[in-house]
Every structure is written in structure tokens, then in C-alpha cells.
Amino acid sequence: MPEGGFQEPDFFTDHSVLLNPYEPLKDVRSQAPVRQMESHDFVMVTGFAEGTAVLLDQEHFSAVIAAAGPTAPLPFVPEGDDITDQIAAHHGEFVGHETFLSFDGPQHSARRALLSRLFTPSRLKANELYMHDLADQLIGDALAKGKCELMHDLATPYVTYVIADLLGVPEEDRPAIADFLAAAPLPGAVDDADAGASLAPLAEKIGGIFAGYIVDRRANPREDVMTDLATARFPDGTLPEVQELVIIAIFLFAAGQDTSAKLIGNSARFLAENPDVEAQLRADRGQIGPFLEEMLRLEGSSKVTHRLTRKSTRIGDLDVPAGKRVVISLSGANRDPARWEDPDSFRLGRPRVKEHLAFGRGAHTCIGNPLARAEVRVLFDRLFEHTASITISEEHHGPAGDRRLDYEPSYIVRGLKELHMELTPAAVRAEPKQDDVSVS
Numbered sequence: 001m002p003e004g005g006f007q008e009p010d011f012f013t014d015h016s017v018l019l020n021p022y023e024p025l026k027d028v029r030s031q032a033p034v035r036q037m038e039s040h041d042f043v044m045v046t047g048f049a050e051g052t053a054v055l056l057d058q059e060h061f062s063a064v065i066a067a068a069g070p071t072a073p074l075p076f077v078p079e080g081d082d083i084t085d086q087i088a089a090h091h092g093e094f095v096g097h098e099t100f101l102s103f104d105g106p107q108h109s110a111r112r113a114l115l116s117r118l119f120t121p122s123r124l125k126a127n128e129l130y131m132h133d134l135a136d137q138l139i140g141d142a143l144a145k146g147k148c149e150l151m152h153d154l155a156t157p158y159v160t161y162v163i164a165d166l167l168g169v170p171e172e173d174r175p176a177i178a179d180f181l182a183a184a185p186l187p188g189a190v191d192d193a194d195a196g197a198s199l200a201p202l203a204e205k206i207g208g209i210f211a212g213y214i215v216d217r218r219a220n221p222r223e224d225v226m227t228d229l230a231t232a233r234f235p236d237g238t239l240p241e242v243q244e245l246v247i248i249a250i251f252l253f254a255a256g257q258d259t260s261a262k263l264i265g266n267s268a269r270f271l272a273e274n275p276d277v278e279a280q281l282r283a284d285r286g287q288i289g290p291f292l293e294e295m296l297r298l299e300g301s302s303k304v305t306h307r308l309t310r311k312s313t314r315i316g317d318l319d320v321p322a323g324k325r326v327v328i329s330l331s332g333a334n335r336d337p338a339r340w341e342d343p344d345s346f347r348l349g350r351p352r353v354k355e356h357l358a359f360g361r362g363a364h365t366c367i368g369n370p371l372a373r374a375e376v377r378v379l380f381d382r383l384f385e386h387t388a389s390i391t392i393s394e395e396h397h398g399p400a401g402d403r404r405l406d407y408e409p410s411y412i413v414r415g416l417k418e419l420h421m422e423l424t425p426a427a428v429r430a431e432p433k434q435d436d437v438s439v440s
């Protein structure tokens, strides 16, 4: 019999939880915002203050399992109150150890610094111009048909091509890379939870292409982003191995593709179900940014991240021994009533909404967050420019109030598998007649 009659939801195998994770998260939080789970040996944090504290605390928590997830076995048996040396000795055996997300402290910051030249304001500005044109083109294609399956026709190709542009991938190679990425498994599949978010399958498919770019740019430097990446050095002046840069480039796709595409889908669904909000944004597109922040809080596409307790400590009121895996429920923290007033309601312009944890917090805060925010904002801006309305296809998803919508079977990613939409073009603006043009 479960403790106190509480039936613990299973976030890994129960498909009904995928459809609505928020009620089960509320149930777990009402037991305790930091809870030792019964069905799995990890601590789940659903409180905002507690989750933030863990993410900010690098002394007691390691990100080594951030990608591996909470169910993959540890490659060693934790010993004592401080397992720092064990983590270091076994780092290479963790799922996802290749990505810089899995490193801590100076090793992490040295790798993260390699990307500093990609995310400069001027580079992001240039990337934004590309987003604008790309969005126009993809929306134009969808409008020609009057409908689209938003996730595959628009959101996924859009975000993949934007990252390809940011990295300076030659245009002729982009379609092949996009095809590989579209076929890649989603991180955190509930039916294969131990696989976590390994980069190995992707690295196998497209690693060679990126290694080619980096070797070429080192031999023949050019004025392009790939050269910046290929020639970037660690803070101590050493040049990274080619493979290290290849993994970083692939990781940008892996970390930024599904997350951004699913945010587009979650936001489009919300707008189609809430025409009053859609009308507000159409009337004042300056509200798209605040709208997206509230969507990130309510329906952020990364539900969780994970940490391994490095030194015995406390989280909230719970003692946590070294070696304990901790699941930080970003979705739970973002709806914690102790932090957010009326947390399940949508409020445009909610005060300090940008404090949500949708992009994490602390040393590993999403490095792509300015890009993600810009690309989704630009896409909706262009969608409003070119359409008079966007509606969910009743043929595919049923009528309002009785929709059939499938969410991805992932405990990490929150997002729709498909979203069929009908698009009505914006009224064609009349060209001024010759007589109307005043000539001075």
C-alpha cells in the first residue's frame, strides 16, 4: 500500500502523465516540494526555491547526470559524504559525458567559453535577419496549401536551419543535416528511459561532416562562423581536439532543436485555443515576447534536468546523501504556488515572469536562450504578418473542447507530436492607385 494512501505518479512509463504532467506534479508537490520518490531511487524537486537552490549550488551538486537522466545506473558505488573524486574518475562512463553540459566548474566554463564567439550580439543580429526570411519562406509554402502540420512542415525545419545558419553550415549541406536530425530519437524516451539524452547516434550520423568543416577551416581560415569555432581556444590558450568541437556543434543541434520546435507547437496550440490572446498579440506584436515568457513558464519544452549530489547536504527540509540523484522538475517549479500567484493561469504581462526556470539557472543556464527567444518571436511575428487566422484542424484533432492531441513520449521534452493547422491568408493590401499618389 503506498505511504499515506498517496499513489505516486510514474513520470517514466505512464503515458497519461505525458498528456497532463501538471496535475501529477501538483500531487507530488503537495506531498513535499522535495521528495524521496518510492518507485525510483531519486529525489524529486518540484518547489521553485528548492529547484533554484540546487541549480545554483555547484559545490554540492554535479551536472554529470544532466543528460543521462535519473534512471540510468551510476558507473560506481558512491562511497562516503563526498564523491567528487569518484565522479572525476568515472566521468567518461556516464551517458552524455561528451557534452559540456556534463562537466562542472572550470572544466565546464572552459568548454562553454568556446562558444562565446557564436552568441555575440552582432552574430545574433545577422542570424535574426536569416530567421525572418526563412520564416517568410516556410509560412509562404504552408499558405500556398492553406494548411500545414506545424511541427514537421514549419517548426522543426525552421529551428534546424536557424542553428545551421548560426554555425555557418554551407547552404548545400543543410537539407541532408536536417534530414538526419529529424530522424534522430527524442531525448528521454519513456520507453527507453535509461538511454537519457545520448549524443552518440547523432555523432555517428553527422559527426564526419562537422569534422570535415573544422579540419578544413583550420587549414584554410575564412571570414565565417565555422572558422571562429574551429580556431577557438580554451582560456589557457590550448586548441581543442577536433572531436571536442564536433561534439559541441552537434550538441547545439541536439539541445536547441526539439526544445525550440516544441515551444513553437505549444504556443501555437495555446493561441489557436485562446483567440482573445491571439487577437491581443495581432493588435500589438510587442506583446509576443511577454507572451512567450508566460508560455515558457506554463508550457516550457524542457520539463526536467538532473543533478548528482556530490557532497551530502540538505535540499529544503530533506537530508540528501552524496550519490543521490536529483530530478529538478522545471515544469513543477514554474507552477509552484509558493512562487507564482494563480500558477496554472495564463497571465500576459505577469510580473517578473522571466524568473521562470524554463532555461535552467546558474552556470548551465541555457546558452541558446537569446536565440530561442528570438527565433520563436520572429516566427510568430511573421505568422501574424502573413495570416488572418490560425486554427487547429478539426479533421485531425477533433472539435474545440474535445481535442485529440498526442504528446511526445518523453519525460524530458514537453511537446506535441503533430499539430495540424489551417491558415487563412492575411487580406491582400490594396496597392495605392495612381490617382492616390500625391506628387509634390
Ligand code: HEM
Binding pocket: 063, 066, 100, 101, 102, 112, 163, 251, 252, 253, 255, 256, 257, 259, 260, 263, 300, 301, 302, 305, 306, 330, 357, 358, 359, 360, 361, 363, 364, 365, 366, 367, 368, 369, 371, 372
Ligand atoms: C525553448 C527552447 C529551449 C529550452 C526550453 C532550453 C532549455 C535548456 C535548459 C533547461 C538548459 C539547462 C540544463 C541544465 O542546467 O541541466 C539548457 C542548456 C543548454 N541549452 Fe538550451 N534550451 C532551449 C533552446 C536552446 C537552443 C536554441 C540552443 C542552441 C542553439 C540551446 C543550447 C543549450 C546548451 C548548449 C546548453 C548547455 C549549457 C551548459 O551546460 O552550460 N538551447 N537549455
